[in-house]
Amino acid sequence: MAGVRLEGVTKRFGDTLAVDRLSLEIRDGEFVVLLGPSGCGKTTTLNMIAGLEVPSEGHIMLDGRRIEGVPPDKRDIAMVFQSIALYPHMTVAQNIAFPLRMARMARPEIDKRVDDVARLLHIGELLGRHVHELSGGQRQRVALGRAVVRRPAVFLFDEPLSSLDAKLRVEMRIEIKKLHERLGSTFIYVTHDQVEALTMADRIAVMDAGIVQQYGSPDEVYGRPSNTMVAHFLGDPGMNFVAGRIAERNGSRGFEAAAFFLPLPEGVIEGSGAGAIKTLGIRAENVRTELGGAGTAGVIEGRVFATEPVGSDLFLDIAFGDSDEAARRLFKVRARPELSVRVGDTVPLGLPADKLYLFDDAGRRVYPR
Amino acid sequence: MATKQRPYMSDARFALLIVAVVLAFHVIIIAMPLGYSFYLSLHETNIILRRSDYVGFDMWQEALDTPEVIQATLLSLEFAAISVVLSFALSLGIAVVLDLDFPLRGLLRALVLMPWAISEIVTAGMWTMVTDPGWGVFNGILVPLGIVPEGFVWLNENWALFWLSVAFVWHIAPLGAFFFLAALQSIPDALYRAARMDGAGPLARFWYVTVPHIRYAVLIVLVVMTVDAFRQFDLVYAYTAGGPGTVTELLPLQIYRFNFQFSQYGLASASSFILIIIATVLATAYFFLLSRRRRVEREVRQAAVITG
Numbered sequence: 001m002a003g004v005r006l007e008g009v010t011k012r013f014g015d016t017l018a019v020d021r022l023s024l025e026i027r028d029g030e031f032v033v034l035l036g037p038s039g040c041g042k043t044t045t046l047n048m049i050a051g052l053e054v055p056s057e058g059h060i061m062l063d064g065r066r067i068e069g070v071p072p073d074k075r076d077i078a079m080v081f082q083s084i085a086l087y088p089h090m091t092v093a094q095n096i097a098f099p100l101r102m103a104r105m106a107r108p109e110i111d112k113r114v115d116d117v118a119r120l121l122h123i124g125e126l127l128g129r130h131v132h133e134l135s136g137g138q139r140q141r142v143a144l145g146r147a148v149v150r151r152p153a154v155f156l157f158d159e160p161l162s163s164l165d166a167k168l169r170v171e172m173r174i175e176i177k178k179l180h181e182r183l184g185s186t187f188i189y190v191t192h193d194q195v196e197a198l199t200m201a202d203r204i205a206v207m208d209a210g211i212v213q214q215y216g217s218p219d220e221v222y223g224r225p226s227n228t229m230v231a232h233f234l235g236d237p238g239m240n241f242v243a244g245r246i247a248e249r250n251g252s253r254g255f256e257a258a259a260f261f262l263p264l265p266e267g268v269i270e271g272s273g274a275g276a277i278k279t280l281g282i283r284a285e286n287v288r289t290e291l292g293g294a295g296t297a298g299v300i301e302g303r304v305f306a307t308e309p310v311g312s313d314l315f316l317d318i319a320f321g322d323s324d325e326a327a328r329r330l331f332k333v334r335a336r337p338e339l340s341v342r343v344g345d346t347v348p349l350g351l352p353a354d355k356l357y358l359f360d361d362a363g364r365r366v367y368p369r
Numbered sequence: 370m371a372t373k374q375r376p377y378m379s380d381a382r383f384a385l386l387i388v389a390v391v392l393a394f395h396v397i398i399i400a401m402p403l404g405y406s407f408y409l410s411l412h413e414t415n416i417i418l419r420r421s422d423y424v425g426f427d428m429w430q431e432a433l434d435t436p437e438v439i440q441a442t443l444l445s446l447e448f449a450a451i452s453v454v455l456s457f458a459l460s461l462g463i464a465v466v467l468d469l470d471f472p473l474r475g476l477l478r479a480l481v482l483m484p485w486a487i488s489e490i491v492t493a494g495m496w497t498m499v500t501d502p503g504w505g506v507f508n509g510i511l512v513p514l515g516i517v518p519e520g521f522v523w524l525n526e527n528w529a530l531f532w533l534s535v536a537f538v539w540h541i542a543p544l545g546a547f548f549f550l551a552a553l554q555s556i557p558d559a560l561y562r563a564a565r566m567d568g569a570g571p572l573a574r575f576w577y578v579t580v581p582h583i584r585y586a587v588l589i590v591l592v593v594m595t596v597d598a599f600r601q602f603d604l605v606y607a608y609t610a611g612g613p614g615t616v617t618e619l620l621p622l623q624i625y626r627f628n629f630q631f632s633q634y635g636l637a638s639a640s641s642f643i644l645i646i647i648a649t650v651l652a653t654a655y656f657f658l659l660s661r662r663r664r665v666e667r668e669v670r671q672a673a674v675i676t677g
Binding site: 081 | 559560562563564565566567568569573577578581
């Protein structure tokens with residue numbers, strides 16, 4: 001059992017800066033997801049914790065001791081790979097036993113541990129099979145088994161579900177979460193899939209351009225994104241943004257965009273405290289299409305550019321204006337599937353003040369504070 | 370002019386057509402000469418009397434009773450053994466190095482293949498320049514340093530076969546290296562990283578990750594090199610011509626002498642069948658040796674399915 005601490009970790013590949021002075025504290029037994037688009041430095045960070053890459057600068061601590069110079073197998077860390085990476089010429093049992101054999105463990109002890117793991121992961125009947133005889137999900141289970149059998153303090157996962165089909169991914173997500181609960185070890189999980197991050201993590205570190213943009217619980221990063229990158233990356237669809245500025249019209253202060261003016265209630269602008277507001281944000285599910293008994297929602301109008309029914313919901317792609325620019329910067333709205341609208345209709349949209357976000361010219365959230 | 374609508378050829382027909390062409394080619398350049406050779410081996414031919422008498426397997430018996438044939442066969446085996454061991458090790462070593470990431474790797478990969486592209490006759494000429502006692506490279510460097518005496522004969526009766534093998538290895542190893550390199554490059558990098566995490570050192574990684582992936586390349590390389598060593602004539606003829614004495618008088622050279630110098634067509638043909646049989650036996654042995662493991666694994670698996 002051990003926590004992991006990164007202190008000012010930097011990794012350069014030639015002239016490319018992959019990870020930039022990253023500091024992160026992962027508590028013992030915590031499930032932390034490193035989330036970000038490809039090339040954001042999350043896998044490099046994981047590889048450095050694993051010992052497969054050496055940091056250019058900074059320290060990595062496991063349970064309080066520095067491990068930059070410790071070889072991967074001596075770190076008490078196991079890893080599950082994106083490509084699963086099972087040894088193709090070995091049976092399932094041989095694959096799981098491999099790390100123990102390399103550690104020169106006694107045969108009876110190996111057999112016992114392999115059996116325990118097989119029972120834990122429900123792969124007992126597969127032990128004699130070869131890797132090529134397994135389905136994608138079974139292979140993933142075996143790969144988990146090869147990590148679990150070592151009883152490491154820390155588990156690393158490098159996008160382990162990305163090669164599975166959608167249904168299986170959901171299944172394995174729960175399986176990994178349950179495994180974490182049972183083992184109580186520290187899990188560090190890399191993914192670009194925000195749903196995986198939100199469903200499994202205790203805390204999410206959202207990464208972009210080699211930097212941690214925000215580190216917090218799923219509720220925090222979703223509900224209080226620190227900047228536009230985080231706000232857009234989490235959620236499906238990501239948060240809607242409209243560019244504009246704070247202005248005054250007909251005696252009321254509000255947000256002025258190219259296509260509309262949205263009056264803002266007292267306290268919002270003052271609450272944000274700055275005059276540098278450049279972007280208004282709201283999530284698709286918070287935009288109201290039915291305005292009966294409207295509360296404090298400001299109302300704007302937009303044209304339906306396209307509709308995306310997904311069964312449980314109906315997503316409307318709204319364009320403000322007729323320009324190509326407007327068609328590129330669509331505003332997504334989640335509506336009830338029964339809503340009757342056609343492409344080209346102009347619809348009123350309610351933007352509740354308590355669901356609004358305001359960002360400054362650097363993309364930082366200034367409201368809510 | 371009315372054109373007849375031509376039906377599309379079915380896959381099976383097309384496949385047959387392609388195979389038929391290859392088959393015809395094989396019949397003409399392999400099966401027919403082989404058949405004729407077999408026919409010759411059953412006859413005693415007298416070129417002066419212009420007679421050819423059927424003698425059954427007498428020529429085969431005579432080949433086995435001729436000490437020169439036995440000696441040449443043993444020498445060929447020795448030559449093949451030295452050559453295959455050396456070229457196998459060298460080609461695997463070259464491949465492992467070429468698989469590493471370094472600048473100008475592409476250029477080096479192309480250059481390494483050069484010796485294989487050079488014909489055996491030219492190879493023999495080059496190695497003559499290296500080992501000649503009077504003006505060879507070896508003596509040119511080593512005599513002034515006092516390591517070997519003036520006019521040292523590299524191709525002496527004890528070492529001629531070895532240097533002949535070295536010349537052959539120089540020529541053939543690049544081919545093996547390319548087979549191995551192709552196999553090495555098919556190994557996913559993630560397997561090596563997984564093995565590192567699992568505590569496998571460099572040797573264990575080579576044994577548990579690399580070797581299983583290159584097993585079929587090993588089979589191909591062994592077969593190609595063994596067969597090539599056994600049928601090697603050009604290099605032997607041009608480099609040592611069987612000498613000194615008869616210490617490098619390999620079987621193909623012996624067969625050549627029977628046929629073209631002594632006009633013993635029957636004996637030459639019968640002897641060449643010894644060559645074919647040995648090469649075939651060895652190739653088959655490799656095949657069984659290297660595919661045996663698979664079979665055992667399959668049996669274990671079936672047993673596991675039945676009992677489990």
